[in-house]
Structures are given as C-alpha cells and as structure tokens.
Amino acid sequence: MKILLISPAVDASKRTNKGLRMPQLALYIIEGLTPSGHEVKVVEEEAESLNLDEECDLVGISCMTANAPRAYEIAREFKERGKSVILGGVHPTILPDEALQHADSVVIGEAEGVWETVIRDFQLGMLKKKIP
Numbered sequence: 001m002k003i004l005l006i007s008p009a010v011d012a013s014k015r016t017n018k019g020l021r022m023p024q025l026a027l028y029i030i031e032g033l034t035p036s037g038h039e040v041k042v043v044e045e046e047a048e049s050l051n052l053d054e055e056c057d058l059v060g061i062s063c064m065t066a067n068a069p070r071a072y073e074i075a076r077e078f079k080e081r082g083k084s085v086i087l088g089g090v091h092p093t094i095l096p097d098e099a100l101q102h103a104d105s106v107v108i109g110e111a112e113g114v115w116e117t118v119i120r121d122f123q124l125g126m127l128k129k130k131i132p
Helices: 025-033 065-080 090-094 096-100 115-123
Strands: 002-007 039-044 058-062 084-088 105-107
Touching (some): 002 025, 025 058, 025 115, 065 090, 084 090, 090 096, 090 105
Parallel strands (some): 002 058, 058 084, 084 105
C-alpha cells in the first residue's frame, strides 16, 4: 500500500525562500511506525510542491489552525480523485467534527499509539470516522 503524508503550507502560492527550518517531526515518526511492506512518502509543502495526482492509496494530512484551510483544500482535491483522507494534528484534535467535513477520518490526539490500527482498519475497509 502507498501512503502519502502531508504537512501543508499556510499558503500554497507562497513559499519561504529560507527553506524548511524545522520540519514537522510527527509525520516522520508516523513513517517510522508504519508496518513494513508499505511505501510512505512525506511531503513538506512549505519546502516542496505537492503533486495532487500522486499515486497513493491513503493520504494523511497533519495540520494546525494556521494551515487548516490549506489542509482542507488538499483533502478535497484528493477525495475528488477517489483517495481516502485522514486528518490529524492540533486543529483536527480540537475541532474533529469540523475536520470530518473534509476527510474520511480524523485522528484525535497523538497518532503514534494508534497508527498501526489505522492502517489495519483501512486495509480491512473498517476505517473509523473518529480515531481517539
């Protein structure tokens, strides 16, 4: 299975020319916790362009309030392309019902303890709407 993990920019039309000073480590931790046999790609949109036609089975997007509008835009684009989308991070944790309007599932709280279950449930076609 191919998994795409995304940290959205605040504004996709503007990139900093300073490079990414501090990447969002949570996505790299999730990548490391992904069971073997799966292919994971992490995209830091602040530092690189996002390919909305990326071949993947599952899209995970982590966001804060500042980049939630862009996260929702990305989620919509991938859902329109038939991809399953999971939102996580601070903003979806605080406002899970809002986030669910844009995704198939929302991880509430830390994903580290539930990621393997999320992968298994997705593969079995039993992905929960809210994952505590």
